[in-house]
Amino acid sequence: MEFDKSELQIFxxxxxxxxxxxxxxxxxxxxxxxxxxxxxxxxxLASVDGLTFASPRTFGATWYVGLDYGPVIRSIDDYAPGDxxxxxxxxxxxxxxxxxxxxxxxxxxxxxEIVCFVSGHIHNTDMGGAVPASLSRTLTEIHQExxxxxxxxxxxxxxxxxxxxxxxxxxxxxxxxxxGDLKAQIACLLTGERxxxxxxxxxxxxxxxxxxxxxxxxxxxxxxAVARTIPDGRYFFADYVDEDAVGGKxxxxxxxxxxxxxxxxxDFSGSDPQLTSSMNVPTxxxxxxxxxxxxxxxxxxxxxxxxxxxxxxxxxxxCEMPVGSVLNPVAPxxxxxxxxxxxxVQAAVFGAFAQALPERMPAxxxxxxxxxxVKTTDRSGRTIMxxxxxxxxxxGGASAGDGSDAxxxxxxxxxxxxxxxxxxxxxxxxLAYGLVRDSGGAGQYRGGLAIAMEFKVFAPNTLITAxxxxxxxxxxxxxxxxxxxxxxxxxxxxxxxxxxVLGNTDLVACEPGDVIRLEGNGGGGYGAPTLRPVDAxxxxxRRGYVSEQQARDLYGVVFSEGAPEMAATAALRSEIDANRGxxxxxxxxxxxxxxxxxxxEAVWTRERxxxxxxxxxxxxxxxxxxxxxxxxxxxxARLVSGAACDDAALVQSMFDELLIEYPALVxxxxxxxxxxx
Numbered sequence: 096m097e098f099d100k101s102e103l104q105i106f107x108x109x110x111x112x113x114x115x116x117x118x119x120x121x122x123x124x125x126x127x128x129x130x131x132x133x134x135x136x137x138x139x140l141a142s143v144d145g146l147t148f149a150s151p152r153t154f155g156a157t158w159y160v161g162l163d164y165g166p167v168i169r170s171i172d173d174y175a176p177g178d179x180x181x182x183x184x185x186x187x188x189x190x191x192x193x194x195x196x197x198x199x200x201x202x203x204x205x206x207x208e209i210v211c212f213v214s215g216h217i218h219n220t221d222m223g224g225a226v227p228a229s230l231s232r233t234l235t236e237i238h239q240e241x242x243x244x245x246x247x248x249x250x251x252x253x254x255x256x257x258x259x260x261x262x263x264x265x266x267x268x269x270x271x272x273x274x275g276d277l278k279a280q281i282a283c284l285l286t287g288e289r290x291x292x293x294x295x296x297x298x299x300x301x302x303x304x305x306x307x308x309x310x311x312x313x314x315x316x317x318x319x320a321v322a323r324t325i326p327d328g329r330y331f332f333a334d335y336v337d338e339d340a341v342g343g344k345x346x347x348x349x350x351x352x353x354x355x356x357x358x359x360x361x362d363f364s365g366s367d368p369q370l371t372s373s374m375n376v377p378t379x380x381x382x383x384x385x386x387x388x389x390x391x392x393x394x395x396x397x398x399x400x401x402x403x404x405x406x407x408x409x410x411x412x413x414c415e416m417p418v419g420s421v422l423n424p425v426a427p428x429x430x431x432x433x434x435x436x437x438x439x440v441q442a443a444v445f446g447a448f449a450q451a452l453p454e455r456m457p458a459x460x461x462x463x464x465x466x467x468x469v470k471t472t473d474r475s476g477r478t479i480m481x482x483x484x485x486x487x488x489x490x491g492g493a494s495a496g497d498g499s500d501a502x503x504x505x506x507x508x509x510x511x512x513x514x515x516x517x518x519x520x521x522x523x524x525x526l527a528y529g530l531v532r533d534s535g536g537a538g539q540y541r542g543g544l545a546i547a548m549e550f551k552v553f554a555p556n557t558l559i560t561a562x563x564x565x566x567x568x569x570x571x572x573x574x575x576x577x578x579x580x581x582x583x584x585x586x587x588x589x590x591x592x593x594x595x596v597l598g599n600t601d602l603v604a605c606e607p608g609d610v611i612r613l614e615g616n617g618g619g620g621y622g623a624p625t626l627r628p629v630d631a632x633x634x635x636x637r638r639g640y641v642s643e644q645q646a647r648d649l650y651g652v653v654f655s656e657g658a659p660e661m662a663a664t665a666a667l668r669s670e671i672d673a674n675r676g677x678x679x680x681x682x683x684x685x686x687x688x689x690x691x692x693x694x695x696e697a698v699w700t701r702e703r704x705x706x707x708x709x710x711x712x713x714x715x716x717x718x719x720x721x722x723x724x725x726x727x728x729x730x731x732a733r734l735v736s737g738a739a740c741d742d743a744a745l746v747q748s749m750f751d752e753l754l755i756e757y758p759a760l761v762x763x764x765x766x767x768x769x770x771x772x
Contacts, residue, residue: 096302098309106298106306107403110149113290114138117213118154121283126275127220128520129482132512133466135218137162138283140211140291141200145169146406148211148310155215157508158437160392160404162385164190164200164214170246174202174209177253179281183222184243186426189379192386193431194241195219195229197277199249201284203291205300211307213287217280219273220468221480223266227470228480228560230431231601233341234373240431242266250281268470269480314407321398322411323357325451330354332446333365333701334439334462335692337568337599339421339720340372344727345568345695346421347704348439352447361387361444363416365708368719373429374436376422382413386437387422390444393505398455419716432601435563438462441505442571445491446686449574453685454494458542458619459571460504461488463583465564465613467548471557473522481521483550484512486613488566489535489543492577492621498543500530500640504618511546524551531581531614533642536570536687537649538577538620539627544640545581545615549589557605561585564599566616570689576675577620578649579689584614619687623675624650625668629659698730706746714760722760725753 098106117138125131137159140149145165166188171180181199183191191198200214222229222241229241237243242263249256260277264270295303330352339346349365369375378384388409395402402408416422421436442462449456467483490504498504501511514525527549536542552559570579585597587605589612597603603611632652635641646652651668653660688696699707707726711719729749754760 096305098302098306103306103309103313107149107310109294109297110140110310111152113287113294114140114149115151115154116290117215117283117287118151120286121215121217121279122154124279124282125217126279127269127272127482128484128512128516129220130217130276130279132510132516133482133484134510136216138215138287139164139213140287141168141214142211142307142311143209145212146311148307148405148407150404152404157392158389159216159385161383161388161406161409162190163381163383163406164212166190166379167198167246168200168212171248175252176204177250178202178248179250179284180246181249182244182246184245185237185377185430187245189377189381189384191216192377193230193433194222194224194243197280199280199284201288203288205292205295210295210300210304211291213284213291215280215283217276219267219276220482221268221273223268226560226602227268227558228468228562230373230562231560232338232372232374232432232599233602234429234431235371236427236429238427240373240429249277268478272480310403311405311407314403314405315410317399317402318395318408318411319357321395321402322354322359324398325354325448327354327356328451330447330450332443332450334442334446335569335695336374336436336439337565339367339370339374343372344724346370346374346436348421348436348443349704350443350447352444352451354451357411359391359412361412361414363387363414363420363422365705366416367421368711368723369419369424369428369716370421371720373431374421374433375424375428375430376433376436376440377428377430378416378423380416380418380423382415383409384414385409386433387414387416387440388412389437390441390505393441394444394448394456417712419719425716432563434464435565438464438505439565446572450685453575457493457498458491458536458538458574458577458621459580460490460498460618461543461545461566461571461580461616462505463488463563463566463616464506464509465583465615466562467613468560468562469521469523469552469557470560471522471552472554479521482512483517483521483548485509486546486548486615488545488571488580488583488615489618491571491618492536492538492540492542492573494540494621497541498535498618500535500544501546502543504543522553524553525549526551526610527612530640531617532639533645534581534614534617535640536573536578536580536617536620537624537645538573539622539624540577540620541627541635541640542571542573542577542580542618542620545583545617547612547614549610549612551608551610552605553607555606557609559603559605559611561601561603561613564601567598569692570616571619572689573619573687574621574685576623576626576684578624578687580617580619582689583616584612586612623672625671629661629664633659698734700743702743703746706743710747710750718760722750722753726750
């Protein structure tokens with residue numbers, strides 16, 4: 096049966112409504128704040144082969160609309176009515192990509208035949224392991240990140256596996272939350288099964304099965320049509336995580352985007368090697384892994400809001416990521432903080448598309464989201480383990496207008512948790528919660544402002560887990576004359592003699608009376624700040640978004656007694672434009688990366704990094720992270736001594752020195768060469 100376009104849209108709406116019903120059930124029955132308030136979950140209808148063909152549009156995280164459940168579906172030998180399967184093991188099919196994400200799927204039978212699967216995930220507040228909330232960049236292997244379940248049946252023939260649940264309950268810090276969320280997740284799948292069977296009854300089983308394929312095919316057609324509006328060519332971009340380990344070196348994500356008549360190739364060669372910290376992204380080398388193509392979803396949807404959001408849209412793309420790289424690690428690499436790296440992957444993809452479509456793409460969004468968790472005790476001594484919600488930054492400015500404040504744009508549209516809920520469920524006091532003045536990148540269209548959250552704790556041995564801390568060093572870039580956004584800030588006891596700057600620390604032990612303040616980073620600006628209308632700058636100042644000092648220094652708007660001085664403003668803007676012209680002639684003039692990235696890339700140029708990658712690729716995986724750090728430290732020493740030279744041969748010479756210092760490297764090089772051959 097072939098649907099016409101109007102019939103196919105109606106069928107698509109029914110399928111999306113079924114996924115929405117699943118999500119509604121989950122939100123209404125979940126126990127943890129992270130699910131029912133933040134909405135870090137997904138729901139999906141998946142084909143028999145495991146391709147997502149429908150997902151909610153108003154609930155849950157948006158990163159999973161193209162997820163391929165096939166690897167985990169195929170890991171179960173047989174299915175029967177009433178079965179529900181689950182896994183949270185990142186290395187079992189590479190679908191659950193860190194241990195708190197419990198993925199479940201259920202076959203939907205019609206007259207003895209599986210017609211599709213209903214599926215989804217939730218992020219559990221804690222899955223055990225070395226630290227509360229299970230995740231920290233301090234962890235070095237997957238075994239520290241909580242208990243793992245390979246693909247298994249949690250419900251078999253309608254009977255709940257109580258033994259499996261008992262294993263989970265004795266290994267996690269908030270068992271009541273986990274069991275409540277797990278049962279809510281099962282209820283969500285049962286809702287999905289009922290809704291699917293209602294659709295089958297309405298359209299007929301033959302039409303339902305045919306419609307799934309047509310939804311995927313039509314999404315692919317729509318995506319290809321959008322991609323054909325992108326000029327063919329090769330577009331290179333790199334972006335950075337502040338640290339590749341605790342107190343480590345900057346970690347690079349490099350992308351070469353190739354566009355050829357509507358087909359897209361994402362080559363991540365040149366990205367950093369697999370890390371000994373937990374920021375690796377477990378993809379298994381899947382050429383269309385959902386986590387690597389989230390930014391593509393955003394780009395396609397932005398360019399065509401009518402596109403059907405399903406796995407078909409990813410068929411136009413393929414990804415390449417070498418084995419043993421940060422985007423394709425091998426076990427037992429830790430992966431718990433993969434979200435931190437994923438948002439920088441998205442920033443790199445946005446940077447490549449910004450070059451291809453400079454008038455249609457925005458500046459970089461904040462590309463950082465800190466998820467705050469608190470482990471503490473209440474007045475009765477009861478242990479509380481809860482999420483306070485995301486603290487993030489703003490979207491990038493664009494030709495269409497200013498970046499949205501506080502939303503982050505690419506942060507999966509996670510919801511904030513109301514102050515009242517946090518204070519009701521966790522024994523803390525929220526002291527401040529709002530926007531951060533001057534955090535958005537200056538531009539003709541301003542970058543979005545960041546969020547600030549400040550709170551006080553009251554119990555001893557309170558542990559704060561600030562997951563995904565980043566962007567304290569490298570800000571979100573501006574484009575077309577726009578400036579980079581302000582970086583993030585993390586402090587304990589701010590504005591007191593005991594103030595401590597925490598940087599990217601993600602585990603903070605607190606005592607009664609301690610105050611924690613976290614500020615996200617701002618989105619990048621679009622267009623030269625001196626092109627921003629004076630009245631728009633004046634409005635930002637009145638609203639508290641921009642200080643009078645920044646209005647003067649960056650926008651060239653001079654205030655006197657709260658009102659702009661037009662003559663002084665015109666003179667100052669002329670002076671600023673002249674100085675910016677000199678800077679644009681020196682730099683490429685398109686991107687503004689901020690001072691820290693400019694300083695880093697003045698040392699580690701693209702040419703030098705290419706030699707570094709070639710050297711690291713020549714040795715086995717277990718040596719690469721160590722050698723990268725050795726090379727960075729030797730480069731820093733040469734700079735201090737004044738012995739560094741401009742050519743990339745310097746990097747090769749440093750590597751040759753390491754070969755002499757570590758004779759085992761010679762054998763490693765030969766082994767790596769044999770492995771590559």
